[in-house]
Amino acid sequence: MSNVCVYLVGSGPGDPGLMTVRGAELLAAADILIYDYLAGETFAGRVKPSAELVYVGKKGFSAHVTQPEINALLVQKAHELESRGGGSIVRLKGGDPFVFGRGGEEALALAAEGIPFEVVPGVTSGIAAPAYAGIPVTHRGVASSVTFVTGHEDPTKNVSALDWDALAKLSQVGGTICFYMGMRNLELIARQLKDRGVSPDTPVALVRWGTTNAQQTLVACLDDVAQRAREASFGAPAIILVGPVAGLRDQMRWFEDRPLFGRTIVVTRSRSQASTFSTQLSGLGANVVEFPTIEFAEPDDFGPLDAAIAHIERYDWVVFTSVNGVDAFFGRLAAFARGDVPCDASAVPAATARCLRGDARALADARVAAIGPATAARLRDYGIIADAIPGQYRGEAVFDAIATESKRCGIDLSAAHVLIARAQVARDTLPDLLRAAGAQVDVAPAYQTVQPVAEKANDLVAMLEAGDVDAITFTSSSTARNLMAMLDGSEDVLRRTQLFSIGPITTKTLVDAGFEVTAEAEEYTIPGLVETLVAAFGRR
Ligand code: SAH
DSSP, X not given: OOSEEEEEEXXXXXXXXXXXXXXXXXXXXXSEEEEOSTTHHHHHTTSOTTOEEEEOSBOTTSOBOOHHHHHHHHHHHHHHHHHTTOEEEEEEESBOTTSXXXXXXXXXXXXXXXXXXXXXXXXXXXXXXXXXXXXXXXXXXXXXXXXXXXXXXXXXXXXXXXXXHHHHHHHHTTOEXXXXXXXXXXXXXXXXXXXXXXXXXXXXXXXXXXXXXXXXXXXXXXXXXXXXXXXXXXXXXXXXXXXXXXXXXXXXXOGGGSTTTTOEEEEOSOHHHHHHHHHHHHHTTOEEEEOOXXXXXXXXXXXXXXXXXXXXXXXXXXXXXXXHHHXXXXXHHHHHHHTOSOOOGGGOHHHXXXXXXXXXXXXXXXXXXXXXXXXXXXXXXXXXXXXXXXXXXXXXXHHHHHHHHXXXXXXXXXXXXXXXXXXXXXXXXXXXXXHHTTOEEEEXXXXXXXXXXXXXXHHHHHHHHTXXXXXXXXXXXXXXXXXXXXXXXXXXXXXXXXXXXXXXXXXXXXXXXXXXXXXXXXXXXXXXXXXXXXXXXXXX
């Protein structure tokens, strides 16, 4: 079986960024993904659309797929792939596959069947969870060893696979003992060590859901850790770290100190636009809840845009007023190049030359304006560097920027052809100003925004009612209007949280609807809004 390979890949301890580069590459290329724990959901989104996903974790509420069943499944799937001509299987495992992950058993099952496999190590939770809690597992002058131990087995049973005397000895010279799967036996573990002379004052750190935004850490000592864990309802999954290094957390903690740690922030942007914003927020520690209030759809009529594309060479200026307008324009241009757009043959000769490939060369002779840095950045993705980017997000400012640049490069605005590719419904300030200056302006709707079906609104309402939301962010007037519409009568629940607005127009929409806005971004951009949230929530 040379055309099939099973990769046993460690996904890391929880933070999706902690998977190795090799693991991520294999995941993206996998034909079949087999995963078994919830964090796997994050990774399931990273496979190619045609990949088959097999979840082997909890079935319903109780029974797990057993290890022999998983071993057999790996073998079966490998044979299936072979009969389809080959491919790759990624078997994703939390942390490192060979550290208390039963990856060894899976490798043995594959080896026994002669199925090729490779192992991609992962960042193990026993090291990563302490690191995110600000605890180095070894530290010069403090701990010269770290021992990884299963805490799963009952320490009081007669024949233990663990040498508790040896563990106690290591601990007595400062060595770090790191228990996996030990929360249920916490009290017994502490007693085993104390009974063998380990000081009851020895620091112990418990790190739960390490490296995720739900991470919790409790530092106690051997004597009181079990009681304190009980009081705090501190349960699995957690690493139990015994040793003086746990005392270093006070000076080295960082993860929970990020400005938005533990804050739940709702992002109301469209799904396609949310990701950069969400990534920035979660990078600062926030739990991000995406509740898209906007979806993008085709405009009611592509006619004006198609006509513009067919004569693209005539424009002196092409203006983009949103990231989405850029995507929609180039999407339509590509469709045009593929011949998917019905168009009047008499219109085409020059256009076919310009639009043959549906790429940036279609705009080779035009000047290009972008309303702001995000739109300009998206244009760069298509290979275009904007000629005019105003300092402010207003029609007047765009006009000024176009006028200035026109003068600089000798375009007579009063004789210029301008194309504005934008949303179906938008303000007319810019076209009016350009027309007043004598330009011939074509406004071409490239997309329209629509309100999604409000199926998930109940979940959001429940979270708001429970006081579980620290902030809702509004990145445009439509996000505000649509959210209120989607709440359909329960809008008052918005008073249970803090509302953050990207700028004055959005703020006005909220205030006009009778809501109080906690803060408005100083710079009307996503980074500006992030800054505002950080200022509001600050450090804990
Ligand atoms: N192969 C995994 C360990 C699997 S055993 C690894 O290398 O990390 C499962 C145990 O790992 C849990 O009981 C818990 O002790 C630990 N664990 C896994 N993920 C964790 C996390 N994010 N935070 C703390 N402990 C974790």
